[in-house]
Amino acid sequence: MRSTVEARTGTGDTGRWLHGVLREADLGLLSGLPGMTGEPVRPVRAAGLVAVVSAVPLTEYGEEALHRNLEDLAWLERVARAHHRVVDALAGAGAVVPARLATVHHDDGRVAASLTERRAELAALLDRLTGRGEWGVKGYVVPGAVPQAEETAGPGGAGAAYLRRRRAQLTAREDVQRNAAAAAAAVHEALSRHAVAARRHAPQDRRLSGAPTAMALNGAYLVDATAAAGFAGLVETLGARHPELRLELTGPWPPYSFVAERPAEPARVREPAW
Amino acid sequence: MTSTPSVVQNSGQVLPAGHEPANLGDILERVLDRGIVIAGDIRVSLLDIELLTLKLRLVIASVDTARQIGIDWWEHDPWLSSRARPPVEPGPRDPEEVEAERRPRVAARARRRDVGREEWDEIDG
Numbered sequence: 001m002r003s004t005v006e007a008r009t010g011t012g013d014t015g016r017w018l019h020g021v022l023r024e025a026d027l028g029l030l031s032g033l034p035g036m037t038g039e040p041v042r043p044v045r046a047a048g049l050v051a052v053v054s055a056v057p058l059t060e061y062g063e064e065a066l067h068r069n070l071e072d073l074a075w076l077e078r079v080a081r082a083h084h085r086v087v088d089a090l091a092g093a094g095a096v097v098p099a100r101l102a103t104v105h106h107d108d109g110r111v112a113a114s115l116t117e118r119r120a121e122l123a124a125l126l127d128r129l130t131g132r133g134e135w136g137v138k139g140y141v142v143p144g145a146v147p148q149a150e151e152t153a154g155p156g157g158a159g160a161a162y163l164r165r166r167r168a169q170l171t172a173r174e175d176v177q178r179n180a181a182a183a184a185a186a187v188h189e190a191l192s193r194h195a196v197a198a199r200r201h202a203p204q205d206r207r208l209s210g211a212p213t214a215m216a217l218n219g220a221y222l223v224d225a226t227a228a229a230g231f232a233g234l235v236e237t238l239g240a241r242h243p244e245l246r247l248e249l250t251g252p253w254p255p256y257s258f259v260a261e262r263p264a265e266p267a268r269v270r271e272p273a274w
Numbered sequence: 275m276t277s278t279p280s281v282v283q284n285s286g287q288v289l290p291a292g293h294e295p296a297n298l299g300d301i302l303e304r305v306l307d308r309g310i311v312i313a314g315d316i317r318v319s320l321l322d323i324e325l326l327t328l329k330l331r332l333v334i335a336s337v338d339t340a341r342q343i344g345i346d347w348w349e350h351d352p353w354l355s356s357r358a359r360p361p362v363e364p365g366p367r368d369p370e371e372v373e374a375e376r377r378p379r380v381a382a383r384a385r386r387r388d389v390g391r392e393e394w395d396e397i398d399g
Binding site: 015018021058061062063066076077080081083084087097098099100101102103104105106110114118122125136201204209210250253256257259260 | 296302303305307311312317
């Protein structure tokens with residue numbers, strides 16, 4: 001683990017923001033692709049791989065500045081979009097291993113050293129990602145898609161009737177959630193079988209998704225480019241089969257969800273507790 | 275492979291999104307939480323990343339919704355669970371001091387799980 005002291009003794013006032021790693025053959029039309037500051041991104045070559053970087057001023061992207069700026073959600077949005085634009089453009093040309101946000105080296109030599117150090121892992125990832133794209137499938141709860149039981153008459157006065165109604169409402173809400181959860185699991189299972197790899201991420205909050213109802217499925221699927229049309233067709237089919245979920249397909253994304261060095265998750269997620 | 279995003283809804287309609295900027299939440303959850311981790315020279319400390327990630331995840335993921343469908347990532351995620359995390363990175367700062375500072379802040383966030391609501395309002399506002 002490098003110390004802060006060493007990090008601060010770098011040369012010059014700029015750092016190298018890493019966007020992603022790819023093969024030379026997939027570099028494509030890099031020239032003119034604007035990076036973090038609007039200046040074109042640059043390739044750094046080592047170990048048969050290419051890192052695509054932006055030169056960034058340390059006054060904004062240095063250690064202390066990053067601490068401050070990452071807490072500024074407006075700054076974060078701008079930076080996240082700029083980084084994603086570059087990664088997305090690279091993915092349009094070929095396989096790319098996207099770097100996590102805020103990976104900054106001091107100079108080209110340090111970037112090259114990282115490539116050399118991780119060469120085997122990066123090359124294996126690129127092999128795995130070649131000709132494939134990440135697709136996102138979100139499933140939103142559709143209330144009222146499954147008919148609910150009629151209210152039953154019972155003894156007691158207005159108060160008892162109110163309590164019965166209230167209980168029925170709560171039960172109905174639980175049913176909606178249970179149905180949506182079951183549908184989400186079934187949809188993920190079916191999509192996973194059509195994908196090379198699958199991840200189920202935490203659902204986004206409604207404030208972020210902007211959707212009127214809760215998200216029950218937030219899946220990512222690594223799909224062969226040749227199978228992408230079939231995958232989209234499957235999403236349509238599953239949407240029709242599960243009216244209790246509204247499915248939304250986005251992509252292809254750069255393979256953000258399929259490069260982390262976490263232990264591989266099983267495609268099948270844990271069943272809910274009930 | 276084209277990189278043009280498209281949206282398919284249950285109607286079966288395929289809507290090319292063209293040059294529409296992708297949904298911010300979709301981008302944030304990908305660039306912050308996924309993507310390969312390569313140790314750079316300039317590092318935001320684990321402490322700060324943890325708090326940022328926690329804050330954003332409380333925004334991005336509704337804890338209630340996640341629980342209802344049986345996802346409990348926060349209990350197993352090394353970025354979030356102090357039990358699963360290695361000690362805070364040693365550096366010029368005294369690790370004891372960092373740890374002592376971290377404990378109440380993280381605990382406070384754990385107690386106020388709805389902190390994300392306030393943070394998100396900052397963006398909206």
